Amino acid sequence: MRPRRTSRPATPPVIFALLVASLPIVGITREVTAQAAPAGEAVVAWHVTIAPTWFDPSTAPAQITPFGILFALHDALVRPLPGKGKMSPSLAESWSESADGLVYEFKLRRDLKFHNGDPVTAEDVKFSYERYRGAGAKEIQAHVRQVEIVDPLTVRFQLNEPWPDFMTFYGTTATAAGIVVPKKYVTQVGDDGFRKHPIGAGPYKFVSHKPGVEVVVEAYTGYWRRVPNVNRFVMKSVPEGTTRVAMLKNGEADIAFALDGEDAQNVKRDSRLQLVPSKHASIYWIEFADQWDPKSPWHDRRLRLAVNHALNRQAINEVSCLGYCPPAGVIVPRVMEFALPATPTPYDPPKAKQLLAEAGYPNGIDAGDFVPTPPFVTTAEAATNYLGAVGIRTKMRLMERAAFLAAWREKKLRGLFMAAVGNSGNAASRVEAFMFSKGSNAYGGYPDLDDLFHQQARERDTVKREAMLHRIQQMSIDRVMFAPIMDYRTLRGVGPRVAEHMLDSMHLIPFPSYEDVRLKGQ
Secondary structure (H helix, E strand, O other), rough: OOOOOOOOOOOOOOHHOOOOOOOOOOOOOOOOOOOOOOOEEEEEEEOOOOOHHHHOOOOOOOOOHHHHHHHHOOOEEEOOOOOOOEEEEEEEEEEEEEOOOEEEEEEEEEOOEEEOOOEOHHHHHHHHHHHOHHHHOHHHHHHHEEEEEEEEEEEEEEOOOOOOOOOHHHHOOOOOOOEEEEEHHHHHHHHHHHOOOOOEEEEEEEEEEOOOOOOEEEOHHHHHHHOEEEEEEEEOOOOHHHHHHHHHHHOOOOEEOOOOOOHHHHHOOOOOOEEEEOOOEEEEEEEEEEOOOOHHHHHHHHHHHHHHHOOOOHHHHHHHHHOOOEEOOOOOOOOOOOOOOOOOOOOOOOHHHHHHHHOOOOOEEEEEEEEOOOHHHHHHHHHHHHHHHHEEEEEEEEOOOOHHHHHHHOOOOOEEEEEEOOOOHHHHHHHHHHHHOOOOOOOOOOOOHHHHHHHHHHHHHHHHHHHHHHHOOOOOOOOHEEEEEEOOOOEEEOOEEEOOOOOOOOOOOOOHHHHHHHOOOO
């Protein structure tokens, strides 16, 4: 992005129109579209049950996993694309920002079509944005004053004040607000009808869904970027890791997601298969849901610090992640912009026991249920064992993933639970979701932290913003708001039929650009 300039008074309409017309183009891209016809079928074994809500970007949670389906079916104005960095023009051929940071204008590519043949227009862009209610919706809607349709291929966002993170929230997987759905079709069938049979503008068309079993998608040869190589993907829900590995070995699956511990080792030992660690912005941490309640034991900072000292992060990394997942000192992944380089709390069981005793629990504490984000049981089991060794007694309770995410969003998870979050963005989008008191998944917060968050959101000087975001992250450490475990490098298995898996081809996204996946013989 070009250097920013300071804000200036409002410009008269005629001059403003000339100004916007002459704005520097921040992004523009063209792709080669002459490819062979799609062929073959690939099977992807998913680690969770694929939920129909993942077909609809309007309700996307603060998680990366739904984007593995969303970016197969749908497309966005701006999004990560292979080899293009964290955001690139997609449905929009270009976008621009006014000098005062108050106006963002997007120009759609010509002749774009949804899967049902309807044209993609500025009206669909405006409708999709206004329909969005997912993670980060309150934050982005608080900054956008209005969305204006300039002409059928041009849409303009006007902000209340300069907001340096507008494109982070709109053009990355920090939210799904930039994904465009067909207004006419959604209006006709309603939200439920849309989730039963989604229509998008992505590289693959929806074919069928067997709840709890599989989703089938088929190549959309009219996709603007390129004709997909593989004709059909079958996305199978396979929660058991051993089954996913067996499917890879038997040729029943071509890609398997999220392999932990022994399952990952089994893939690594098989010379026919590949084990591919991700580069995405994911992290594990333990959440103290009740720390804001003065009557809860977890209101005591010493207990929360005891949890941090009880965790042998490197050992947890070795057992569940084969050493690929670096121990973490803060809940913002180190691969993110503005992440604070933070040293993990040292593993110190005697210190943990001392803190328990000082807090009034010399014989330990019964901490109740410990619920991990499904299906990351290996990491959760290791964490509970280390907690138990110092006297923090928990009982692991498993939930179905959709139920877990809903309970977290609705603040129904209590006590201790293990978060696993991989959506991209930057440190500010992570702070907004999990540290800011009004964040989508935050249980509470601090007024001074909130004030600093608001300050950095208005600050256009990158160096000053980084300093503020580092201060916020340090506050979270000093106040022991969380118990970070490790940056998660999800381990994916790839079968022998795959020539190009395209995993990690998009910035901080652990799923492939499906249209670029190629099977051997193609």
